[in-house]
Amino acid sequence: MSNPQAQDVIRCQYCEDKSAVFHCVPCGDELCPECKVFHLKSKVPSGHNIIRLSERFHPTNQVKICEVHLSKAYEACCEDCLVPVCITCIQEEHNKHAIGKLQELYEKQKAGTAEKLSKMKTLWKSEFTQRLLDFKEEENQMKTSHKIVRKNMKKQAEDFIGHISAIMNKCFHDSEEDERKQSEAISLQKMEAERFGKNIDLLIEKLESLIESNHPVDLILYRKKNPDIFNELKLPEKFDIVMPSFTAGHFNKSLNEQQFGKYTANHDSHDSHLKLCDDSLQNKQPTSSASKTLSIKTILGFSVKIGEAKTKKENLLYATCLDDRSAYISGEGPGILLIDRSGTELDNVSTDSKPWGLGVMQDGSLIYTDGSDKAIYSFSLSKEKTKLITTEHGPRGLCCIRSGDILVCMGLFNAARVVKYSKSGKKIQEFQTDQNGERLFIHPRFICENVNDDFCISDLNFMNNNVVVLNKSGNLRFRYDGNVVFKTLKEEFQPSGVATDSLGHILIADNANKAVHLISQDGNFLSYILTEDDGISRPWGISVDTSDNLWLVEEENTCVKVYQYLL
Template identity: 30%
Template sequence: MATTSDEQAAGQHYLVCGNQDCQRNGQFYCNDCHQPMCEQCKDEHRESPDTKHHDIVLYRQRKHRLPIEKCKLHPTKNVDIFCRECKSPLCLKCFLGKEHKGHEFDDLEEIYAEKYALWQGEFSKIQKYFLPTSEDLKTDIKEDVKEIKKIMENIRTSMKAEAESLKNLVDEVTSEKIENTHTMEKSLLQMLKSQETAYNDYIKYLGEMSDKFQEYLSTTNQKLLSSEILKLKTIPETSKPVPPVFTPSQFNKDNVAKLLGILNIPNTEPEKRKIQPMEAVSTPMKFTQKQMEQSKEKSDMKQTLSLSSSVTKVREYSVPGVDHAYHVSADKSGRVWVSDDGGNLVQTDLQGKLLQKIPTSERDGGYHTATQDGGLIYTDRYKTMILRITPFRRITEFIKTGDWEPVSVHSSHINGDILVGMKTDKKAKVTRYNKTGKEIQNIQRDNQGQELYKYPHYITENINGDICTSDISKRTVVGVNKSGQHRFSYTGQRLEFCPYGICTDVLGHILVCDIVSKTVHLLDQDGGFLSVILSTQQGIEYPRGVCVDDENNLYLGQWLTSIVTVYKYLQ
């Protein structure tokens, strides 16, 4: 059974007619009989004198049945009446007693239905608005963290560049001043050199005059007396050089700080994060323009599509190169990929013509997925890697998963992300990668810290971003939202349930193979059982792989046969 929070108490409802002899879709619901019914049985119900006044509504508008609760005073009686005066639930025996005589009463089932609808609405708000919106705000904060780190690193880089520029200017000015000292020094030395030359010349002159005086002094007195008196030149006057004086600038740290840029926080009011009003939120996913256009096309399609009253076989064909059709992936080019338990992976056209065949090491599970660009991605658990085949048939190593074995893979039709179901000897998880192969999310435990998965061998994504996996070890279909929060667990309609291939359609239905009952189950978006869409009545024996293409055709692959069968179930 699916165990969503809004249906645990009321049990599981079925979109199959409540008439045991009728297997048609139960699109309607009798609130008095509390059973689903098809259109034909609904008409018969209204024509019957005993039931013509029953309240029959669409299944989605049904009132949920009051849970069975025994009266505390009369343990053999069920509680189904509410006393307004005493504000307490009563059984029929309490109602007839003297204690409540003259009181006003309400139908407890009506109250329960109203409360159920109210709580279901609140639960829906949490899942569809409050939780996704909070997660988006948290994502915005993470983006702001990245942006702040980037801005601060740019500021630091600018500061270093500015300081380096100032250093360069200081070096340049210092170099010019030092060059100026050399010029001054040269000028002063030239002046002193000139003075030194002048004194050298004068000393030479004094030597010559000394020789003349000595010559005169050695002559006769007659000659000395008759000679002209020699006159000496005066000593040349020179000036002492005036050396330049260096006066250091008076500066401090503040002076330097003023020369550099200023860092401060602008005096502006912080902008509040925008929270979309609840009525404006149509989906928690963020879309590109192209994705929004595709979403609009699908939305337009939803207005005209609904479940058919019966499933119609369109065609079937044998897939060459495989022994058993374990997993089926339909790509956008109108071609289909099929794998078996012998490691064979083949691509065919819609008539079954073989286009290409690839040997792999895989044996089971949903290990391949068609991509938006017409390529294919598949896993190799033994090499712990994911490989990619381009539209030009080139095989490349795409992602290495380390110690984790990839066992299932799905390429998102919403944003191209890669969802991978992985396991080790003791643990399992779902990892999200972006289109370039960068790991961006790991999903492993629920809010209580319990392990979500044991062996997620098939995986898909719903139109609301939910990740749905078939876990063969837990015998459960596990649904989580795009943030990894647990949404539901579906465990089938019998004591034994073993889910295999899983896919979703344009209306948000979940389709899953049960190899125990040899059926394909149709679930709603919340993991609630709607109907058995394929069974042995349609000749189904060993359902293993399912997928839905862009034309809303349902492809089914089975064990022990290479035949793929195509059905129409939407109209």
């Protein structure tokens, strides 16, 4: 019976007779001790790195594939640019630079990182803990202060109410006193009128008896004695009663606020982190969005797994909205899908290779970059495909701005730039360095335009990842590196897709941390719209539609999700 362990023996790739004991990391060869000597005599740009065969699966000994040249492995480092490079990188971009060993650069950066890490654990950790305690104390003081303020307000209001009540009671007393006097006057007039009425009744009765008397002497004698009896008849004088009235005083709100007292809120510089929209945006906002406010994480539409749709797509990477009902998406491999919110496939655009960026022109035409032939293609609504632009460097993300021009991210390291083209394909302008001549980007990937005419570019280079924001003239406004005050990212910030909405917010997909950052147009962090706790996994491409809904594609789950975050 054969030994089952014999199948596990790895043979030397040179002599094929002896068991392999060593492994060369750059070459990937397994070697016996004798062949190791001959192998070391062969020359490679990065040199050989011989390790024990048992150590070949250690993370530090794994071969890393070049991000730019996917068929090549990182073999060395550029000492000028401080980046890992493959053979093709050296030939194309770094042929005049000093090339060194990866391990040496790693050891230098490892020592520096360890030193900074030690400071973080001691200095920053202790200060962060103390800051949390300060927050708690300030919160308690703030709550106590507000209670005292509200108590004083209530006492002031009670004083005002007491003063107003005193004025009201005096008015009530004056009215009641006038009512009493007027009632007495009316009673006297009434008594005089009743007495006059009784006298009239007696006189009428007397005269009627005299008229009806059988003897005429009685009437004659009575009239003789009372000659003016009819002339003296007169009703008692009547006094008119003036009815009361009330004229309300003028209530001046401003004056009364000064009399009552004014509440003053104490704001500090951190208010900018709570502000949803800068005042400067008011003249930029469309009227349809003027009443919108931020409401985080409200799922609006759908979550569709495109890998299960009619036309399968794997590892979704890019998305751009056509309107508020549909969006173009693409991933690994050729082809672009147009889908609606239900995940229904509306169109399937054929491409020769994998698209590296998607955009929509003002007339609704699709534009996309093709890195394989360094070109930008357009696909019209009449389904006519045209090579619109041929570029000097590999194009990636692109967008069509309000002027009708096209912005394109392209190049790597010293060749990294953003180029503006007219809609006919004529180069207009390039953005490569800032006002001081410093390089703006290392590897620009995604780009979009904001409502204030800024350009927002995600620079994902795995060395100094950030989002670069330029004004319309190409001058640097700020960089956002994801380091939010008092918030800790689990992984290094990895900005991929970037988008803006009608209120000027900048939305950034953070692939490594499985989150979507929301910042103001001036670079102030506002909130995480979505995190891993909300069920998203490795977001890559994002786009905001005409109704300010966020469309997000997930690289791992091959899903498209739509969220409403503005109400």
